[in-house]
Amino acid sequence: MSEFLYDSDKDLYSLLSLTSEATPADIKKAYHRLALQYHPDKHTNSTPEQREEATRKFQSLGYAYAILSDTKKRERYDKTGDVDGFEDFDDMGKEGWDAFFKELWSGVVSSKSIEEFRNEYQGSPEERSDLINAYKKYKGDMNLIMENITCGSIEDEPRFIEILQGAISSKEIPSYKKFASSTASAARKKRRKEAEREAKEAEEMAKMYGLDQKLLKNNDDEEQLRQLILARGEKRMNALVESLEAKYGGSKPKRQKSSKEKQKTSKKQKEICISE
Template identity: 35%
Template sequence: MGLLERCHELFNTSNLYEVLAINKDATRAEIRRSYYKVSMKVHPDRAPEDPHATEKFQVLGKLYAVLSNKEQKAVYDDQGLVDEDSGVLSQDHCWKDYWRLIFPKITVQDILEFETKYKGSEEERKDVIQLYMQHEGNMDAIMASTMCCSQKDEPRLCSIIQAAIQNGEVTSLPAFTQETYKKKVARRKRAAKEEEEAEEMKKEMGLGDEHNSLVMMLKQSQKSREENFNNFLSDIEAKYSKKSEPKKGKKGK
């Protein structure tokens, strides 16, 4: 059975882009990130209750191998076909090893360095604006979804949104502009409680004061954000892994 048929059998669609929940115009980075998110949900080690997890994971690996290969992607985009005899799919890959080569594990230092570069960057600004529109101005949801975010960042994030409203980049939404004082206070109280819990976590983990921000980020990653799979560590690993992808055509184990 070919790749398209297997996609339909396991994911109810033979459209490779629909499997990854992206469109045909997605960039290479967007394809990579979406592949990570979907494959995380069916990874055999993380979804042992799914009897088809291993098959889904293998099919996703082949799907990504096609869409990340310039020539293969062009053929699929133009003709809607996949060359099953190509080196991309005919090699006997160990797809778990392939996946880990693409997404190497990150270190504590990687996370802390990312936080320093991310805060105040244009990327953060765009992410905040996107979350503002996505959550219709709800600051509770925006704060819960923004990477590297703690309560002390709220004034800065609000300033980003206010500036975007003033320059016409986004529309003014009542949930943001008319948020009640009571709701703001409730959010601060929750944040204070989370900081206390994070302090306890830091002690349990044996981390020093220099890792305060890391503990808060790990604490935050336990919240529901983007349906529980687009958490902080997943985003960092998918977007900023340092190792390059494995070379095409190299035979796996």
């Protein structure tokens, strides 16, 4: 596993905000929730550095889920705490990782699961807690808050602002100048305009991929959304890969290299092995 996909100092369970006592259902639910939150398409308005961080997090979540959702791999990990040596993952290369993450995402996140999760999550204490934590983390910056709330859309913004204003009034959270400026009329209009622009872009891309005709026949808007995310994500990930390649490189698990290997590596460009 490339070092930039997984920090060996971190426990796989902690990546999914779980403990080793988690059930298979807990693991799947945690991956589903966090993958939706850190999917690159949730961070289109972030800085390049923030998008890189979200992308790495998204890939790490996928790797953790791939191991912990597999009974044999999980048993081995629980015994050794080591992620090296899984034959399935050795020397996969860029194409292998591309197929791996795409299959993982499409296999777990379906139209039905998105709808079920949204219905359970929106308006729940968990959503409120995430909103409060995002407010604190981003010092009231509503632009970043909106990007980091799972299933949050521009239509949820008035509800989120009302919740946060109530929490400020009750002294539950501090008042930040950034919150006042980023929730002013001009800032809200700018976010809505951006959301409308992205919606138009999504519609055009749906036509490009034939998703509007193929999927709307089944009246399955959520499935169309899922497929569109895959299509858009592939395009966006190509750009992100370039910056990650320059920063991290490498496509094999970390290990000690011989002097010959080091000389050989210095003469060739390192390959990156992530994609959605």
